[in-house]
Amino acid sequence: MDNYSIPAQTRIGHIHLKVADLDRSLGFYRDLLGFELTQMYGDxxxxxxxxxxxxxxxLNTWNSKNAPLSTYPME
Incomplete structure (x- = not known):
């Protein structure tokens, strides 16, 4: 899936996800699913x-940085 982006008419609730690895999460949500990065809060x-x-x-690592990865790999 090259150059895919979420359609502009997509509607989704406002959610926050605790993630263990911010770069890996951006790789999924931004690079694979096509969401646009709008702001970073440091690392x-x-x-x-x-x-x-x-x-x-x-996506934040405030209480979850370096937590064990899921048993379902993203690769």
């Missing part, structure tokens, strides 16, 4: 959206 959080909204999904 602790990223905010992504579809269609130019300020953010639909917040």
């Amino acid at each position: 602790q959080a990223a905010f992504i959206s579809a269609g130019g909204y300020h953010h639909h999904i917040g």
